[in-house]
Amino acid sequence: MARVFLENVVKKFGKVVAVNHVTLEVKDKEFMVLLGPSGCGKSTTLRLIAGLETPDEGKIWIGDRLVNEIDPTKRNVAMVFQSYALYPHMTVYRNIEFPLKMARVPKEERRRKVIEVAKFLGIEDLLNRYPKQLSGGQQQRVALARAIVREPEVFLLDEPLSNLDAKLRVKMRFELRRLLHDELQITTIYVTHDQVEAMTMADKIAVMNAGKIMQVGSPIDVFEKPANIFVAGFIGVPPMSFFEGTLIEKQKSLFLDLGSVLFRIPKTYYSALHPHVGSEIVMGIRPQDIKVTLEPQEDSYEGKIVGYEPLGTETYIHFTINGTKEYIAVIPRGMRISLKRKVYWKSNPQKLYFFRKSTGEAIY
Amino acid sequence: MSKSHLFLSQKMKSLLEKRKSREALEALILISVVTCLNMVFGYFAAAFAFYLSFFKWDYIGPMEFVGLKNFMVIFKDLWRGISGAYFFQAPFYTGLKNILLYTAIVVPTQTILAMILAAFANQKIKGVQFYKVSYFLPAVTSPVIIALIFIWLFMKQGYINYMLQFVAPGFAPDWINDKSYLLYAIALVAIWGTSGHFMVSFLAAMQSIPRDIYEAAMLEGAGPIRRFIYITVPMLKPMIVYVVVLGLIGALQMFDLAWVMAGSNGGPGGAGYTMALDIYNEAFINLRPGVAAAKSIFLFALIFSVTYVFQKKYKVMVR
Amino acid sequence: MRSSLKLTKLGWIALTCFVLSLFAFIYLSPFIRSFVASFMTWEQASRYPPEWIPDPFTLENYMKLFKLELFPRWIFNTALYAGLIVAGNIMFSSMAGYAFARLKFPGRDALFSALLALLMIPIFVTLVPNYIIIYRLGLIDNIAGLALLSLANVPSTFLMRQYFLSLPQEVFDAARIDGCGPIKTFFYICLPLAKPALGAVAVYQFLGAWNAFLGPLVFLRTPENFTLPVGLSFAFQRSMWTEYTPIIAGSLVAAAPTIVLFIALNKYLIKGIVIQAGKG
Numbered sequence: 001m002a003r004v005f006l007e008n009v010v011k012k013f014g015k016v017v018a019v020n021h022v023t024l025e026v027k028d029k030e031f032m033v034l035l036g037p038s039g040c041g042k043s044t045t046l047r048l049i050a051g052l053e054t055p056d057e058g059k060i061w062i063g064d065r066l067v068n069e070i071d072p073t074k075r076n077v078a079m080v081f082q083s084y085a086l087y088p089h090m091t092v093y094r095n096i097e098f099p100l101k102m103a104r105v106p107k108e109e110r111r112r113k114v115i116e117v118a119k120f121l122g123i124e125d126l127l128n129r130y131p132k133q134l135s136g137g138q139q140q141r142v143a144l145a146r147a148i149v150r151e152p153e154v155f156l157l158d159e160p161l162s163n164l165d166a167k168l169r170v171k172m173r174f175e176l177r178r179l180l181h182d183e184l185q186i187t188t189i190y191v192t193h194d195q196v197e198a199m200t201m202a203d204k205i206a207v208m209n210a211g212k213i214m215q216v217g218s219p220i221d222v223f224e225k226p227a228n229i230f231v232a233g234f235i236g237v238p239p240m241s242f243f244e245g246t247l248i249e250k251q252k253s254l255f256l257d258l259g260s261v262l263f264r265i266p267k268t269y270y271s272a273l274h275p276h277v278g279s280e281i282v283m284g285i286r287p288q289d290i291k292v293t294l295e296p297q298e299d300s301y302e303g304k305i306v307g308y309e310p311l312g313t314e315t316y317i318h319f320t321i322n323g324t325k326e327y328i329a330v331i332p333r334g335m336r337i338s339l340k341r342k343v344y345w346k347s348n349p350q351k352l353y354f355f356r357k358s359t360g361e362a363i364y
Numbered sequence: 365m366s367k368s369h370l371f372l373s374q375k376m377k378s379l380l381e382k383r384k385s386r387e388a389l390e391a392l393i394l395i396s397v398v399t400c401l402n403m404v405f406g407y408f409a410a411a412f413a414f415y416l417s418f419f420k421w422d423y424i425g426p427m428e429f430v431g432l433k434n435f436m437v438i439f440k441d442l443w444r445g446i447s448g449a450y451f452f453q454a455p456f457y458t459g460l461k462n463i464l465l466y467t468a469i470v471v472p473t474q475t476i477l478a479m480i481l482a483a484f485a486n487q488k489i490k491g492v493q494f495y496k497v498s499y500f501l502p503a504v505t506s507p508v509i510i511a512l513i514f515i516w517l518f519m520k521q522g523y524i525n526y527m528l529q530f531v532a533p534g535f536a537p538d539w540i541n542d543k544s545y546l547l548y549a550i551a552l553v554a555i556w557g558t559s560g561h562f563m564v565s566f567l568a569a570m571q572s573i574p575r576d577i578y579e580a581a582m583l584e585g586a587g588p589i590r591r592f593i594y595i596t597v598p599m600l601k602p603m604i605v606y607v608v609v610l611g612l613i614g615a616l617q618m619f620d621l622a623w624v625m626a627g628s629n630g631g632p633g634g635a636g637y638t639m640a641l642d643i644y645n646e647a648f649i650n651l652r653p654g655v656a657a658a659k660s661i662f663l664f665a666l667i668f669s670v671t672y673v674f675q676k677k678y679k680v681m682v683r
Numbered sequence: 684m685r686s687s688l689k690l691t692k693l694g695w696i697a698l699t700c701f702v703l704s705l706f707a708f709i710y711l712s713p714f715i716r717s718f719v720a721s722f723m724t725w726e727q728a729s730r731y732p733p734e735w736i737p738d739p740f741t742l743e744n745y746m747k748l749f750k751l752e753l754f755p756r757w758i759f760n761t762a763l764y765a766g767l768i769v770a771g772n773i774m775f776s777s778m779a780g781y782a783f784a785r786l787k788f789p790g791r792d793a794l795f796s797a798l799l800a801l802l803m804i805p806i807f808v809t810l811v812p813n814y815i816i817i818y819r820l821g822l823i824d825n826i827a828g829l830a831l832l833s834l835a836n837v838p839s840t841f842l843m844r845q846y847f848l849s850l851p852q853e854v855f856d857a858a859r860i861d862g863c864g865p866i867k868t869f870f871y872i873c874l875p876l877a878k879p880a881l882g883a884v885a886v887y888q889f890l891g892a893w894n895a896f897l898g899p900l901v902f903l904r905t906p907e908n909f910t911l912p913v914g915l916s917f918a919f920q921r922s923m924w925t926e927y928t929p930i931i932a933g934s935l936v937a938a939a940p941t942i943v944l945f946i947a948l949n950k951y952l953i954k955g956i957v958i959q960a961g962k963g
Binding site: 657 | 695696702706711714720731732774775783786798801808813814816835894895912916944946953
Binding site for chain 1: 854856857858859862863876
């Protein structure tokens with residue numbers, strides 16, 4: 001068992017900087033999820049840890065070994081790939097046995113271990129089949145078995161669920177977490193672009209964008225206290241609504257100048273925001289925290305519906321305030337709405353986020 | 365084991381532990397044979413040929429630097445040929461003239477024939493596989509064997525003249541022994557031998573043209589011939605360039621068929637003499653490797669410029 | 684209107700069948716004619732107009748062939764040559780193709796381009812220098828020396844490289860992580876997965892070697908060491924038989940392995956043409 005530590009790691013492909021000065025610590029037995037949009041460098045980071053790529057700068061430790069120059073075969077990490085990468089010319093048994101064979105484990109022991117792992121994952125009936133005779137879910141289990149059987153120090157998973165159908169994905173999410181974290185207790189690094197997977201499985205999430213780590217924290221942390229606009233906008237469904245404007249002060253109260261409307265900022269934020277009076281800031285509100293009504297109410301603002309997406313249990317509405325910029329809010333089902341209808345919205349005063357417009361950093 | 369030896373082996377071991385160097389080392393082992401053989405028999409040999417072209421040599425004695433004299437041999441030969449000298453005074457010129465005529469006949473004919481046959485075969489017809497196999501069969505047979513068979517078929521009272529009398533009554537030349545027909549006989553055999561191969565290439569390219577393009581053209585009222593001219597041919601352009609370039613490279617250095625059907629001396633009046641035969645004779649009969657090298661460089665320049673000009677013109681590069 | 688449309692369509696199909704069959708006849712009839720004639724006496728085979736039924740049916744031509752002690756030797760030599768070439772190319776081109784496709788080492792792409800560039804150099808340029816090299820190695824008139832020249836061809840390497848590039852990268856990554864170094868990966872993963880491509884290389888190299896003429900002509904000197912194409916053209920030019928029918932029979936024997944191989948494997952071969960052409 002081991003911790004993984006990346007220090008200032010840089011990886012370039014030609015002129016493209018895929019991983020840009022990434023520093024990341026994954027503690028022993030921790031389940032770390034690398035989350036980000038495609039092309040953000042999360043898979044490259046994983047491949048760097050596996051040793052499939054060599055960093056241009058920086059250091060990578062696994063346990064207390066500096067592994068920069070260590071061959072992937074000697075790193076004692078296991079990896080599950082998006083396409084599972086089972087060896088098509090080997091039976092399931094041979095697939096699972098392969099890493100042990102390469103590690104020169106004696107034959108009897110190999111046999112015992114393969115069967116043990118196969119039983120553990122419920123695939124002992126499939127041992128004589130070839131990968132192409134298996135369903136996606138079964139292939140997934142074989143890939144897991146092949147990774148687990150070597151008892152690696154670190155477990156790497158690269159979007160392992162994205163090739164499964166939606167129902168199976170939900171089931172495997174639970175199983176993977178239980179297996180790797182609760183039962184085997186292996187340090188795990190899991191790459192995904194699916195925030196639901198990240199939120200449900202991770203001990204810690206590292207949100208990446210454009211080769212950089214945006215924020216590392218527990219799922220609750222990254223949701224409740226996003227460090228910047230990117231994280232705030234990336235995590236949460238539907239995405240957070242952002243209101244851009246200048247912060248102004250009038251009669252000891254702070255307002256956000258949204259052009260046609262002055263949004264009154266609750267007193268709780270006064271001391272945090274006061275230093276930024278006069279500058280451009282971005283206010284974020286999660287759609288769930290915007291309350292929309294058909295009639296005006298206290299402290300509410302006008303808006304116009306420009307689109308809606310009924311989901312059954314609730315409805316997302318897109319509205320504007322005298323402009324083209326759209327904001328999203330969640331309304332309970334049953335509310336009677338129609339396109340171009342005038343509505344009134346107000347925010348939950350406890351759940352506002354403020355960011356610097358220039359850097360995207362969170363102010364509060 | 366001495367101490368320094370031990371140190372070295374440890375160093376080697378740590379080198380092998382390292383990811384990058386280990387991968388590079390093992391890769392080097394894997395490519396070693398291919399690289400070495402091709403460097404020696406390809407690049408070294410080509411460089412040596414270039415070097416050789418400036419020397420007079422007889423394989424045994426010392427090599428004598430003669431500057432451009434070997435190339436002068438070529439140009440004098442060409443000059444004599446242009447001035448109307450006979451074959452034995454201007455063999456290189458004869459070979460060049462013959463091979464250019466041969467190429468001008470063979471390459472367009474086999475390309476067009478292959479394309480037309482492919483167009484016919486590219487229809488919903490039973491037994492396409494049979495046709496493909498029949499057309500391809502000559503391409504897998506040794507040119508020497510084909511030439512031997514055709515010498516017999518081309519005899520004055522042979523099978524080909526017999527079949528020809530149904531098409532062109534009274535036309536029955538002595539193909540192999542008549543200097544006005546020998547080159548054409550060789551060209552016919554070459555076309556027969558290679559067009560099937562190219563037909564399969566064309567057929568594959570045609571089958572990769574999306575069906576809906578044809579269906580769209582059909583809706584717009586284009587018949588089969590217009591569909592072939594306005595859709596198939598333009599879509600096939602890369603494949604046409606590929607086939608023509610391969611055909612040019614093959615035709616310009618044609619050797620096997622001429623060797624068997626005309627003989628190494630080029631047959632009657634040198635009618636079947638080619639540049640490749642001349643290079644062979646220069647190297648292994650006249651024992652003038654320097655002149656042979658110079659001539660081979662001339663051949664290389666010819667092939668390279670012809671294929672380069674053609675590819676440049678049609679703006680598709682074939683490796 | 685509709686019936687006339689149907690009529691033109693029928694006409695097209697008839698024309699297609701006619702053209703295709705005519706050319707099938709043109710391509711096949713030399714083989715059929717030779718096959719039939721190989722069982723005739725030379726007197727009958729050279730009769731005009733041509734006859735199609737051997738009368739008397741004779742195996743004399745084949746007997747004459749095998750009475751000549753050289754002929755079985757030529758078959759053996761050709762098989763040996765083809766065997767060496769196929770084995771060498773399967774082994775070395777798959778190794779190099781894998782390295783060029785999937786391993787990282789300095790100068791990889793430059794080296795590969797350099798190898799590909801060799802394809803532009805006509806064989807006649809390198810012929811004389813290679814003759815001198817092989818001569819200096821003492822391998823003239825030796826099948827092994829001749830085979831050395833084409834033991835690891837660039838086209839085979841190219842084909843193998845393309846094949847390995849078409850396999851998913853993740854399988855190679857998985858093998859690395861499971862503890863295979865590059866060479867182990869080659870033996871445990873690449874070779875078993877490369878069977879189709881290896882088959883294609885084997886067939887092409889076999890055809891090329893079996894049919895080769897210029898190389899054997901230059902590098903083999905004594906008739907005992909000839910391969911079939913050189914031997915048969917030698918027999919023809921020396922008029923070893925007063926009649927032509929043994930030459931025809933010999934040609935058919937020499938062509939038989941390639942024809943049988945082609946008819947058995949034509950699907951793969953034709954597919955290979957498609958792959959090769961695909962690069963153009």
